[in-house]
Amino acid sequence: MAHKNLDRSDIHQAFFESSEIAAIIADPDGTILHANRQFLKLSKYGKGDIQKKKWPELVVGGDLTTTKEHQEFTGPNGPGTAQSTNFKLALKDGSVRDVLIIRNGLKGAGYTAVSFIDITEYVRAGKRISLSEEKYRSLIESTEDSVYMMDRDCRYLFVNRQAVRRLGVDESDIIGRRYADFHNADDAFDFAGHVEKIFEWNTSLSYEHKSDNGKRCTLRTLSPIPDPKTGETKYVAVISKDITELKKTEEKLKYLSLHDPLTNLYNRAYFEEEMHRLDNSRFELVGLIMCDVDGLKLINDTLGHERGDELLMRASQIIRRSFRENDVVARVGGDEFAVLLPNTPRSKVEEICARIKSSIADYNRKNRNLPLGISIGFSIRSSPGQGMTELYREADNNMYKEKLFGSQQFRGVIVKNLLATIEDIGITTQHSARRLKKLVTALGNAVGLPEKRMKDLVLLAQFHDIGNIGVHHRTLLKEGSLTQEELLEMRKHCDIGHRIAQSSANLTHISEYILKHHEWWNGAGYPLGLSGEDIPLESRIMAIADAYEAMTAGRPHRKAISRKKALQELKECAGRQFDPELVATFVKIVS
Numbered sequence: 001m002a003h004k005n006l007d008r009s010d011i012h013q014a015f016f017e018s019s020e021i022a023a024i025i026a027d028p029d030g031t032i033l034h035a036n037r038q039f040l041k042l043s044k045y046g047k048g049d050i051q052k053k054k055w056p057e058l059v060v061g062g063d064l065t066t067t068k069e070h071q072e073f074t075g076p077n078g079p080g081t082a083q084s085t086n087f088k089l090a091l092k093d094g095s096v097r098d099v100l101i102i103r104n105g106l107k108g109a110g111y112t113a114v115s116f117i118d119i120t121e122y123v124r125a126g127k128r129i130s131l132s133e134e135k136y137r138s139l140i141e142s143t144e145d146s147v148y149m150m151d152r153d154c155r156y157l158f159v160n161r162q163a164v165r166r167l168g169v170d171e172s173d174i175i176g177r178r179y180a181d182f183h184n185a186d187d188a189f190d191f192a193g194h195v196e197k198i199f200e201w202n203t204s205l206s207y208e209h210k211s212d213n214g215k216r217c218t219l220r221t222l223s224p225i226p227d228p229k230t231g232e233t234k235y236v237a238v239i240s241k242d243i244t245e246l247k248k249t250e251e252k253l254k255y256l257s258l259h260d261p262l263t264n265l266y267n268r269a270y271f272e273e274e275m276h277r278l279d280n281s282r283f284e285l286v287g288l289i290m291c292d293v294d295g296l297k298l299i300n301d302t303l304g305h306e307r308g309d310e311l312l313m314r315a316s317q318i319i320r321r322s323f324r325e326n327d328v329v330a331r332v333g334g335d336e337f338a339v340l341l342p343n344t345p346r347s348k349v350e351e352i353c354a355r356i357k358s359s360i361a362d363y364n365r366k367n368r369n370l371p372l373g374i375s376i377g378f379s380i381r382s383s384p385g386q387g388m389t390e391l392y393r394e395a396d397n398n399m400y401k402e403k404l405f406g407s408q409q410f411r412g413v414i415v416k417n418l419l420a421t422i423e424d425i426g427i428t429t430q431h432s433a434r435r436l437k438k439l440v441t442a443l444g445n446a447v448g449l450p451e452k453r454m455k456d457l458v459l460l461a462q463f464h465d466i467g468n469i470g471v472h473h474r475t476l477l478k479e480g481s482l483t484q485e486e487l488l489e490m491r492k493h494c495d496i497g498h499r500i501a502q503s504s505a506n507l508t509h510i511s512e513y514i515l516k517h518h519e520w521w522n523g524a525g526y527p528l529g530l531s532g533e534d535i536p537l538e539s540r541i542m543a544i545a546d547a548y549e550a551m552t553a554g555r556p557h558r559k560a561i562s563r564k565k566a567l568q569e570l571k572e573c574a575g576r577q578f579d580p581e582l583v584a585t586f587v588k589i590v591s
Contacts, residue, residue, distance in 0.1 A: 020143055022116040030054040033111070042099075042118060044092040055114055060088040060096055089116060104204070146218075146240040149225065152199055154179040154192050157235060187211065198222050198236045208243070217247045260331040262309055263316035271330035274340055275388040286381040287341035287349040288391050290399040291319055291356070294373035294410045296335040298503045302418065302470045302496055307370060315372055318359045322352055338392070346380050353378060371417050373410035375403035415504045418469045419462070432553050437461045439545035442589050443582065447537070457538050460513045464542055467497025467514070491526050494518055510538075517542040520577045540579045544570065544586050547578070563590065 016023060022039035024032050035043075035050050043050065043058065089099045100117040140147045146163040148156055156174050164171050167182050180188035187209070197205060204223040210216065219241045224233035258270045266274075278286055293315050300308035312335070319337050320329050328340040341349060353376050364371050377399025381391045440461045444454050468476055471493050475486045482490065494515050501511035516530060516539040523531030548570060554560030561569075567587050574583035 022118070024050075024055055024114050024116075026055050026112050026114060028110055028112070030056050030112075039116060042091075042097065042116060043089065049092065058090050059101075060090045086119065145242075146238075148238050148240075150179065150195060150236045150238065151234075152195065152236075154188070154195055163240075194220075194222055195236050198224050199233045202226075202233050208247075209240075215244070216242070217244050219243045263313055263331050265316055265320065265337070266328055266330035268330065268332040271328060271332055271338055271340070274328045275392065278340065278342060279388045281342070284381070284383055285343050285345065286388070286391065287344040287346070287378060288381075288388075288395045289339040289341065289349065289353065289376065289378040290392075290395040291315075291337040291339075292375045292399055292403055293335040293337075294375055294403065295414045295503070298411055298414055298500065299370075301499045301503075302467075303370075304470070311370060311372060314363065314367075314370075315374060318363060318372070319356060319374075322356045322359065338395075349378050349380060368417055368420065371410075371414055373413070375399050377402055411503050411505075415463075415466070415500055415507065418500065419466055432549060433462060435553070436545055436549045439549060439586075439590075440541055443541050443545060443586050446585050446589055447541070447582070449537075453538065456510050456513070457541060459507070460510050460517070460538055460542055461545070463497070463501065463507060463510065464514055464517050464546065465493060465497065466500050467493030467495065469500075470496035491518070494527050512536060513538045513542065517546070519543075521574075521579055522576050525577070535579075540582055544578050544582055547573075548586070548590070567591065 016025075016034070017036050019036055020038060022042040023036050024039055025034040026032050032050055032053050032055050035045075035047065040047060040050065085101055087099060087101050088096050090096055097118055098120040100119050102115040102117070104113045104115075105111075140160050143160070144162060146166055147158075147160040148163045149158040151157060155176060155178055157176075159167075159171060159174050164174065167174060169182075174182075178188075179191055183191070190209075194205065194207060202224050204221060206219060206221045209218050209220050211218070221239045221241075223237045223239075225235040225237050226232060227234040258266060260267045293312060296308055296311060299311055312331075316331065316337065319339070323329055323339060323341075330338050332338045341352075356374065356376060360372055360374055377395050377397070379391050379394035379398060381388070437458055440457050441454065444457045449457065471489055475482065475489050478486065494517070498511050498515035501507035501514050507514075513536055516528065516535055519525040519528060519530040519535045519539060521532060521535070521540075523529050548566050550558070551561050551566040551569065552563055567590060570578060570583050571587060574580040
């Protein structure tokens with residue numbers, strides 16, 4: 001699964017939308033393109049109402065549209081050049097608010113960012129707002145960012161409560177002291193260099209700063225505060241936003257964009273990038289190995305996708321351990337893995353393939369319940385003239401040749417292991433299986449089944465309930481009556497068994513009998529609701545023998561009863577659940 005990286009524009013957009021300061025982004029002629037939630041709240045406009053309006057039209061007063069001050073303020077301004085002026089903002093409901101408008105050109109975009117700070121209460125009180133004045137504190141104390149002001153020697157002239165908290169000392173112990181008094185030498189040297197750029201360039205700049213051994217990351221924005229008389233930079237205002245969590249998210253998304261989330265190996269996108277790089281690299285000799293997990297669909301269909309994912313993770317671990325740390329090992333499909341081996345000769349590639357197979361054999365000796373099979377193919381590029389896409393196709397074809405040879409055999413191993421697992425759980429016993437085999441053999445012979453169908457019937461007796469592997473153990477082993485939900489879950493075993501049988505060449509021909517051995521003579525059975533002779537004869541024979549064996553041997557949810565009672569129950573169910581003629585024959589045989 002590929003994920004898009006979180007780039008710088010995503011971070012800036014997040015800041016823009018979540019800012020506590022009303023702001024818009026406008027094109028060169030003043031048309032509003034984006035407005036954040038604080039601006040909509042301040043102006044009382046809806047998002048649909050405000051877009052395409054020109055922001056100067058929202059400012060009250062003929063002086064704004066005619067004066068030289070307005071023309072200079074709304075005219076072009078270069079990237080990073082901030083301008084601020086007090087105006088009155090016309091709200092949608094007809095009221096007016098005094099605002100401090102700060103306008104800043106966006107670097108390389110041709111657009112303008114305009115911030116609106118509501119200063120109505122201060123104007124009413126006859127107070128002017130300035131970053132260099134203490135009275136501005138009330139506007140910035142509510143922010144979660146650290147805000148402070150420095151002189152050219154990096155002395156603190158103003159700090160907000162967040163800056164005080166992060167420095168961990170009283171405000172009275174900060175003002176007048178240098179930045180270096182609270183930070184290490186490398187940090188102080190770096191910060192002083194950025195401050196000096198502000199005085200030299202007279203423009204704002206931003207940079208990321210890491211602290212606490214790289215555990216914490218902040219985005220620092222430094223802006224010039226001009227001397228009202230000379231216009232030259234007199235102080236530097238700093239806003240420091242903690243972006244640690246954003247950086248973690250960015251790194252996580254970057255990792256996920258290159259890695260498979262299940263196995264933590266590289267994903268197909270990264271693998272294809274590396275193939276493209278090798279197409280143009282100095283390496284003439286390149287090995288490529290393809291691996292495919294055998295029987296994954298069978299595991300998913302019978303044991304569930306959780307067990308299938310577990311099998312994939314175990315396969316990925318075995319494959320990864322067989323290679324060097326810097327080799328590119330990737331999951332390139334649902335059940336496919338690929339490995340790039342630059343500058344690796346054929347002998348070494350063959351050795352690695354043998355190592356993988358040996359590791360699989362070791363694993364299977366210890367994990368009978370979840371066996372693993374991997375088909376492997378490889379190819380070698382011995383000259384740069386051969387493209388990596390062609391090399392991949394060759395390795396893939398070689399892998400499928402091996403898969404065609406061994407996959408069917410491995411699915412047979414999985415089926416046998418599934419059957420053994422059912423016995424290990426204690427659902428059935430070998431003794432019970434032998435008795436069931438005798439019962440179906442006797443009934444099959446009595447109705448004159450030919451030899452080939454008799455062999456199928458014996459095989460059916462062995463595998464008819466293999467679908468129980470997909471039913472939860474607590475349902476299979478529950479004592480007492482089953483709930484309606486548990487009965488529905490139990491009935492899934494016919495369909496699951498059918499799918500297992502279809503995946504194995506040795507059982508395909510009896511898969512239909514497995515599917516239908518719980519159909520009823522009167523059509524009230526499951527899963528298809530068949531009736532009468534539409535139910536295969538082998539399935540009807542199996543239903544009678546299986547019911548008799550279950551009644552006389554007992555099951556976790558039902559105690560064993562005598563042979564006489566079991567035969568009587570079969571007779572009572574004849575013509576309803578069971579074929580009446582087969583029941584009559586079976587009763588004679590057993591009696």
